[in-house]
Amino acid sequence: MTRPGLILALDTSMGACSVALDDPSAPERSLSLVRPMLRGQAEALVPLVGELLDRTGVDPRSVEAVAVTVGPGSFTGLRVGLSTARGLALAMGCPVLGLTTFEVLADAALDARPDARVEVLIDTKRGDAYCQAFQGRTPTGLPAALGEGAVVPRTLEREAVLLVDGEPLESDAILYPDPRRLARLARSEQRPAPTTPLYLRSADATPAPNGGRLWS
Numbered sequence: 001m002t003r004p005g006l007i008l009a010l011d012t013s014m015g016a017c018s019v020a021l022d023d024p025s026a027p028e029r030s031l032s033l034v035r036p037m038l039r040g041q042a043e044a045l046v047p048l049v050g051e052l053l054d055r056t057g058v059d060p061r062s063v064e065a066v067a068v069t070v071g072p073g074s075f076t077g078l079r080v081g082l083s084t085a086r087g088l089a090l091a092m093g094c095p096v097l098g099l100t101t102f103e104v105l106a107d108a109a110l111d112a113r114p115d116a117r118v119e120v121l122i123d124t125k126r127g128d129a130y131c132q133a134f135q136g137r138t139p140t141g142l143p144a145a146l147g148e149g150a151v152v153p154r155t156l157e158r159e160a161v162l163l164v165d166g167e168p169l170e171s172d173a174i175l176y177p178d179p180r181r182l183a184r185l186a187r188s189e190q191r192p193a194p195t196t197p198l199y200l201r202s203a204d205a206t207p208a209p210n211g212g213r214l215w216s
Contacts, residue, residue: 004064004095008049008088009183011176012041012081013073013101014122014159019045019052020179021063022187029056032180042080049088063092067186069177070098071198072122072130072143078197097186100198102132102143104177107185109162109169110136119163121146130200145200 006023009032017040020032033052035044053060068085071078082098089096106118115136122130124145132143159176162169 003187004097006058006063007065007067007097007183007187008052008063008092009067009179009186010045010049010081010085010088011069011101011104011179011182012045012077012084013069013071014077014176015074016176017041017044017048018176018179019048020183021052021056021058022180022183024187029058030180031056032178034176034179036176039076041077045080045084049084060088060092063088063094065089065094065097065186066092067097067099067183069101069104069182071101072200073101073197075197075199078199082197097189099182099185099189100132100143101177102130102134102139103137104182104185105160105162105174106132106134107137107181108174108178109164113164116164117166121161121163123159123161143198143200 005025006021006029009018009020009022011018015038016034016036018032018034021029023029031052033048035048037044066085066089068081069078070082085096101122102120105120105122109118110116117140118134120132120134124130129146130143131146133140160174162174
């Protein structure tokens with residue numbers, strides 16, 4: 001499969017509405033727009049894509065793929081992102097490429113140490129968390145839901161916490177999945193998005209290993 005050039009990326013999985021265009025051969029067509037918001041993403045996403053296209057002067061027909069985060073995250077946000085991605089891809093005549101929220105967040109922790117062990121915790125706002133562990137960019141376990149009473153390394157003080165080799169990554173720059181990073185990862189992975197969001201509840205839930213610990 002030929003790797004796409006210009007990719008439009010969308011993320012509404014967490015507390016922001018984020019879009020980006022990324023083209024490695026034309027930096028002038030690469031831009032990201034991030035609007036923090038806890039609600040209203042359904043109304044904001046398409047106009048934000050329009051603003052992105054206007055500011056870059058990109059013809060929608062030149063977009064070669066649409067990348068989107070498939071979860072886990074906000075129930076409503078995931079449906080907004082995936083349905084919009086599918087609709088735009090259909091109109092543009094290009095494929096949809098999907099990555100998990102975990103993959104995009106974990107990758108942000110690997111810039112300085114590409115082979116580090118990374119654990120990603122996402123606060124569900126219901127007294128528990130979603131989690132997945134990676135060695136470098138390779139998952140070392142399935143995505144899991146940590147229930148109340150599970151052993152977690154620290155109290156979640158933000159929507160997502162990243163642990164790098166067991167230590168919290170203190171970075172205000174990693175609050176939400178970066179849409180430019182999503183586009184670049186999607187280009188390298190070229191993974192078709194599933195038809196439904198990744199939820200870690202009921203049938204999709206996987207018990208965390210080691211009784212709720214992310215590490216051995």
